[in-house]
Amino acid sequence: MIRSRLFLGLIGCGVLLCFALLSYGQLQDPDLHGKRQLVKLLGLTDLALFSEARYTRHPSQADLFSAFQDYPAAFEHFPSGSLIAPAPVGLNRWISIHDPNERLP
Amino acid sequence: MTRQLKILEHTLASLLRRKAKNLSLLVVYAFTIATLGSVLFLTHALKTEASDSLAAAPELVVQRLAAGRNELIPVAYAERIRALPGVEKVTPRVWGYYYDALVKANFTLMGTAGEAEQIELLEGHLPSNPDECAVGSGVAAIFGAEIGDRLVLIDSHEQNRLYKISGLFSTASSLLTNDLILLPETTLREFFAIDEQRATDLAVEIYNQREVKTLAKKIRFHLPDTRPITRSEILHTYTTIFNWRSGMMLAVTLAALIAFCILAWDKATGISSEEKREIGILKALGWETADVLAIKFWEGLAISLTAFLLGIVAAWLHVFVLGAPALVPILKGWSVIFPDFPLTARVDLLQLLTLAFLTIVPYLACTLIPAWKTAVTDPEQVMRN
Numbered sequence: 001m002i003r004s005r006l007f008l009g010l011i012g013c014g015v016l017l018c019f020a021l022l023s024y025g026q027l028q029d030p031d032l033h034g035k036r037q038l039v040k041l042l043g044l045t046d047l048a049l050f051s052e053a054r055y056t057r058h059p060s061q062a063d064l065f066s067a068f069q070d071y072p073a074a075f076e077h078f079p080s081g082s083l084i085a086p087a088p089v090g091l092n093r094w095i096s097i098h099d100p101n102e103r104l105p
Numbered sequence: 106m107t108r109q110l111k112i113l114e115h116t117l118a119s120l121l122r123r124k125a126k127n128l129s130l131l132v133v134y135a136f137t138i139a140t141l142g143s144v145l146f147l148t149h150a151l152k153t154e155a156s157d158s159l160a161a162a163p164e165l166v167v168q169r170l171a172a173g174r175n176e177l178i179p180v181a182y183a184e185r186i187r188a189l190p191g192v193e194k195v196t197p198r199v200w201g202y203y204y205d206a207l208v209k210a211n212f213t214l215m216g217t218a219g220e221a222e223q224i225e226l227l228e229g230h231l232p233s234n235p236d237e238c239a240v241g242s243g244v245a246a247i248f249g250a251e252i253g254d255r256l257v258l259i260d261s262h263e264q265n266r267l268y269k270i271s272g273l274f275s276t277a278s279s280l281l282t283n284d285l286i287l288l289p290e291t292t293l294r295e296f297f298a299i300d301e302q303r304a305t306d307l308a309v310e311i312y313n314q315r316e317v318k319t320l321a322k323k324i325r326f327h328l329p330d331t332r333p334i335t336r337s338e339i340l341h342t343y344t345t346i347f348n349w350r351s352g353m354m355l356a357v358t359l360a361a362l363i364a365f366c367i368l369a370w371d372k373a374t375g376i377s378s379e380e381k382r383e384i385g386i387l388k389a390l391g392w393e394t395a396d397v398l399a400i401k402f403w404e405g406l407a408i409s410l411t412a413f414l415l416g417i418v419a420a421w422l423h424v425f426v427l428g429a430p431a432l433v434p435i436l437k438g439w440s441v442i443f444p445d446f447p448l449t450a451r452v453d454l455l456q457l458l459t460l461a462f463l464t465i466v467p468y469l470a471c472t473l474i475p476a477w478k479t480a481v482t483d484p485e486q487v488m489r490n
Contacts, residue, residue: 004113007407014414021421022457025450031277034225036161038278041222042215043198043308045162045339047155048241048283051211052439054202057284058213059346060339061166061306063175 109403112396116403119383130369131412137365138416138464139423145456146424147432148347150448154280155343159336163308164317166198166334167324177303182328186309189323191316197304199293203258203286208247210441214297216290226282228252229272235292239272243283243442256286260296268292276445283444309333370471381479388484397480398473405472409465417457425450 038044046058055062120127167186169178183195199216217231217239224231229252232238238256250256256268274282288296299305309324311317321333384397423429425448429436437443 001110001114003117004110007113007117011410011414014411014418018414018417021418021450022452022454025425025452028449031226032157035158035278035281037222038224038226038274038281039158040161041224042217042287043163043196044281045159045166045334047151047158047280047343048213048243048285048444049151049280049436050438050440051213051284051442053211056438056440057202057211060334060342061168061175063170063173 109399112399113403113407116400116407119400120404120407127408131408131415133365133368134408134412134464134468135415135419137361138413138460139419140361141460141464142417142420142457143423143429143432145460146420146450146452147429147436147448149453149456150424150451152344152347153451154446154448155347156340158281159339159343162336162339163196164311164314164336165309165321165324166339167307167309167328168332168334169306169330170332171330177299178306178331180302180304182331183304183307185327186307186324189320189327191312191320192309193312194310196308196310198306198308199290199297199299200305201293201297205258208441210247210284212244212284212286214286214288214293216293217287218290224272226275226278227272228275229270232268232271232287232289232292234269234271235289236268237271237289238268239274239287240270241274241282241285242276242279243444244286245270245273247442258286258296261298266296277447279444280446283446284442366467369468384476384479385484388480394477394480398477401472401476402469405469406465409468413461413465421450421452424448 045060048057050056167178167182169176169182178197180197183197186192187195196218201214203212203214204210205212227239229239240250240256244256245251248254248256250270252270252273254270256270258266258268260266268288272287274285293299294301309320311320317335317337321335324331324333387397387400388394423431428445428448433443
């Protein structure tokens with residue numbers, strides 16, 4: 001039964017290697033303090049990943065029509081636009097109906 | 106235990122008899138898992154990076170909208186927002202975009218009020234004089250500039266402006282600062298011709314986190330032409346962007362997964378006459394259906410588990426050691442400058458288990474079902490056919 005023992009040993013080593021690789025990230029120091037200090041001091045809101053258009057450079061700050069500037073359902077100009085899902089529903093999408101005499105809390 | 110080991114021994118011998126078929130299946134299987142794993146690892150690492158770093162983003166950013174587009178916001182709005190109970194601080198931010206025709210790249214120009222605090226991830230210092238600037242590593246790389254060099258930018262009056270580089274953001278921060286050029290706020294106002302009464306947007310700090318939504322509603326009520334964006338919306342945007350289900354990368358890999366499924370189904374269900382005869386002989390020799398199924402189970406598990414482990418290790422090395430060279434071109438899009446960012450090797454265990462479940466279990470099922478069909482048929486009939 002040499003083959004089966006060898007196979008189980010190899011699978012065991014593979015599982016251990018996987019766990020070691022997966023737990024390696026937890027032990028890494030991502031220097032969060034430095035990054036958060038930078039974000040806080042400069043008031044940054046977005047990642048500098050896609051710099052080809054303003055709505056890909058600052059997706060969280062883009063105006064709501066920016067991806068469809070030419071006409072509704074227009075094809076996306078930039079490849080990274082395909083990675084960006086529709087803007088999430090936020091405060092700006094809420095509809096609130098107020099009585100003119102009502103006072104806000 | 107010994108019985109199972111013997112069955113496994115028999116299975117491995119049987120797999121080795123059909124080396125070429127099984128090896129090709131293993132390679133395709135591992136490659137598919139490596140592709141899917143790479144997408145998962147990369148998007149999760151980026152999502153974690155965004156949520157960790159942007160946790161310190163302004164609690165509320167207030168923009169002004171006019172005719173559905175972003176407009177400069179009057180600085181006077183800051184005073185009105187500051188007067189709302191619960192607001193700690195309102196900082197007008199001045200920033201914008203700059204296209205450099207020479208290098209054909211877009212940069213983000215941002216004004217700084219000359220913060221006294223030294224930034225850890227900045228080599229040198231923040232611009233303190235009107236003719237100084239601090240730049241991200243992408244900007245420095247594209248111009249081949251270093252600290253002390255001069256950067257030439259063309260302002261909104263088409264005048265050449267020279268700025269001395271006083272600080273350089275480290276590569277560790279390039280996911281945040283790669284295309285950033287930091288200038289003193291007054292200098293940037295002159296550069297973009299923005300008067301003192303206006304700003305790009307307002308960053309609002311709030312004492313109590315639980316009041317953010319209420320304050321955002323109050324701002325909308327008092328200043329109806331504004332659009333408040335909360336920090337949770339910023340973080341949610343990034344979660345959505347890098348969501349596993351969204352994006353072209355997964356669509357591309359889904360096609361690969363479907364192609365693999367067809368291949369695996371064909372290989373696993375298309376049980377050959379040789380295999381059928383083998384099952385028939387085993388049954389004729391007195392093997393139970395359960396024993397035959399155990400062989401097929403071990404066969405499926407041996408291939409799928411080996412492929413899964415190989416695929417996951419390959420994906421990890423591809424993303425966290427090599428920097429995902431196969432996926433970066435898709436991410437990069439048409440960006441002229443793209444950050445060379447080191448990713449923290451964070452992996453979502455739940456996603457990994459889902460991937461394992463979605464790849465190992467179907468393969469096991471499509472190995473077992475045809476074998477079971479053959480095993481329950483009369484051995485004589487199986488051997489005759």
